[in-house]
Amino acid sequence: MSTPSTPPATPPATPPTATTATDDAPPFRYTAKLAGELEGKWQARWAADETFRVPNPGQPGFDASRPKFYCLDMFPYPSGAGLHVGHPEGYTATDIICRYKRMAGFNVLHPMGWDAFGLPAEQYAIATGVHPSITTKDAINNFRRQLQRFGFCYDWSREVGTIDPGYYKWTQWAFVKLYDAWFDAAAGKARPISELAAAFEAGQHPARFNPQAAEISDTDKARELGVWSTLDAATRRGVINSYRLAYQGTTTVNWCPKLGTVLANDEVIDGRSERGGHPVLRKPLKQWMFRITAYAQRLLDQLEPLAWPESTKTIQREWIGKSEGAEIEFRVGLSGQTQVALTVFTTRPDTIFGATYMVVAPEHPLVEAVLASPGARTDAAKVIAYVREARNASDVERQESKEKTGVDLGVDAINPATGKPIPVWVADYVLMGYGTGAIMAVPAHDERDYEFAKAFVLPVVEVVRDPAPPAKPPACFAGDGLAMNSVGPDLDINTLPTQQAKAKVIDWLAQTGRGKRRINYKLRDWTFSRQRYWGEPFPIVFDEAGNHYPVSPAALPVLLPQLADYAPIESDDPQPLLAKAGPWVRTTAGEAGVDPVLLAPSTPVTRECNTMPGSAGSSWYFLRFCDPANSAAMIDPQAERYWMAGGVDLYLGGAEHAVGHLLYSRFWTSALADLGVLSTAEPFGKLFHQGMITSSAYQRADKTIIATDLVHEASEGRFVERATGETVTPIVTKMSKRFKNVVNPDEVMEQFGADTFRLYEMAMGPLEASKPWNTKDIIGPFRFLQRLWRSCVDEATGTLRVGEQPPTEALSRLLHKTIAGVTADINAIALHTGISKLIELNNELTREVASAGAAPRAVVEVMVRLLAPYAPHMAEELWQKLNQRGLIADAPWPIHDPAMLVESTVEVPVQVLGKIKARINVPAGADAATTEAMALAEPAVRAAIAGKPIKKVIVVPGKMVNILTG
């Protein structure tokens, strides 16, 4: 027997009169209009109450008894086009998780900010003259408005933007911190540069250039410098600089003339810029670089325990690209008696007896040495022509053909193992940027060397035997095996397995001074200069001799100067745009804020005119969210220790940042932790990638994609291009303005409301999968919300329609099953299956409403809380109607009763010879004998057995019975 509920405590002020559907709809049906009203109402309430503001330790209202949960979204670049439907996918997921965590009793840090430096605003400025800060701020305001429309539970009091001077002050500060630091290989961590200088002074550290420095030549590295105090100032400065984590190096960079800037390797795809697809050239340029390579091993080791997708960890490992092997020195004879050393890196020192020739990269210094002092066979003209052509080739051209090309340098090296001469070639399949830029070629056991040897008819000597050769042995065996043909004057590794052979060769190399064990990494130092305007200025000035000095922390930030125009400087050589700001560029040490101890205040200096790349501000923003307004420090240590303990608890964003942003952030965090700024070296304890939301488009026969508005459906399922009449194939692909298949979230919310939008995007499929947007499917989640609303609310009066009667046993069981399921699903980030469970619960509830006349209050009070993370606005409204105090956002998360999950009887299928013949209901927990007896008593089973002898009966209690007959 149900009792009518009391009227709601707070009836809506004005009943909705119209709907998008019809004017005849009941006044309190859940329509887009009603949804919009509820959503506005609750968003205003959350904002007014500062519901989602979370205090730091030590601040009023901080509850130390609650565990912390730091949930971070990758902050967006606020483009002028506004949000697309891909943004809210991840943001909705984290919002659901954060709302659940709040209800489950956590202190939740869930911030949002803006990655706002970047090229698009600057290109707009070039075209229109509008300052990038204006367009960027407009875009930010639009993004914020759109995000707030979704009802996300961000703590907006913590909002930061990388373009705020109060923010980039600390980006610059971090740069100086790394500039004033070196990596102590012995300690395995970064230390202040002053400690290195002191160690040099005290003679505790040998006075020499950093042997790991990429920017220092081998000859400088080999120099014995002697006693530190006897060195001249320039040498000492050069030595110190070679250790700094931020240094100036002249490297071949990816110069994009069209964008007027240098790009990082991960910003270049197939020789073209990731942004815009413009051609990229390789040019030598003096750049600020970060010595991230010093951290290669740390970045590998620290990666292991992280709760990241295994695929992303693999990508990072491969990007760092550790390979273990040996460095081997070969003597090369030039003209006359001249000999030079040629050092190679190899992972297969065990194949040294099979090294029948050598190859150097076109950029290798040996090429110049040979041309200066040619051998008897040297064809200088041919070498020069080849090297010139190879050097001028862009990356695209080099990759176009894998045909092996090369030229004999006409000189010989001595294979140290055999003592025999082998020719030295130059070829572009050897890359200057990897290892030493030179290889010993072992054509019998390396595919590339084999192809080259085949093309130029060079000898192939087998030195490794495949212990288990396949039926069709390949021409070239690159695996591990047993050494053969490997005896020389003073080394014999015959019959040794590859691993042992490697060890023995390395020992021999070390003993005879011809080489040593070496670990090589693919990872390169991080190019940190850009020649653009809209980025952080470097806190660096140069004296007239070109020496660099940091701006002292007290003088930060170095503000961006105003420019009259933002067009790139027309020049064959890369030129930074800030060079246009003459009066800003030419200043004095005192005005720039250089420490007077370093440089007298009156000294004329010029400022660094490059700016930092977009990845500067994003390498540490997760730290600033912990303490966004601090003007005295990058981050308060207490706040950092609290929120960053174990790293961010959940970091959600696209997989496209697997190596760029995620690696850079790890490097900054590790280095800043080494230097005592942070307590945690790894920024992101748990990482999750959401999939891309795709959309439909059409593809021509030649695989090009055509915009949706240029196609029509000629007949059922057949699509043709209007202009040509050519048949096109419907496909799913990423959303793009070009394909005219972009969905605007504002319009969707206008039609259905934010709760429906959130539900739809989550119900599309697993968060990590890429999923096509189907506008016609949105009605599904909308109807679910409508039905749920109707289960609880009288559509004619808007009053609650719940009864105080106890729920039926079945509904009660389902309710507890749903609590357990939804909770487990949220914890597992399986948000789509959680929605299904809520739909099923509501379906059962609808049946109960139909029979009893009202929904049991006990069920509704739980169901609404389960709904709250997904559809927070409707949940708040129903919570209020249920006459509950306070916000549902602060309500406790329901806990299920495990006893209610135990079924009293279970249905068990009975198979005869593996085919299901009947289903029987047995008491839960019935043993095998009972189950078997019940199965054999079932008439349909007896019929299937048909009197045949029973050979065996398999019973899995509670699961199934299988009867095998003879």
Add this chain to the structure above:
RNA sequence: GCCGCUGUAGCUCAGUGGUAGAGCGCAUCCUUGGUAAGGCUGAGGUCGUGGGUUCAAAUCCCACCAGCGGCUCCA
């Protein structure tokens, strides 16, 4: 070429050895003062293909096919 992921109803996806499921779509009927709607009922599946293991395979193993993503001369 290498690595990874995916392949289940028309569509999008759950289901990790033991009864093939959900939402949307589709069909039938009901309601026609809830109607760009609600409800009832239903159809629809060689679980990519082939082999193997097992009493039993969508699920485990092997091979192959297709699609998607990443890397790509890394010595």
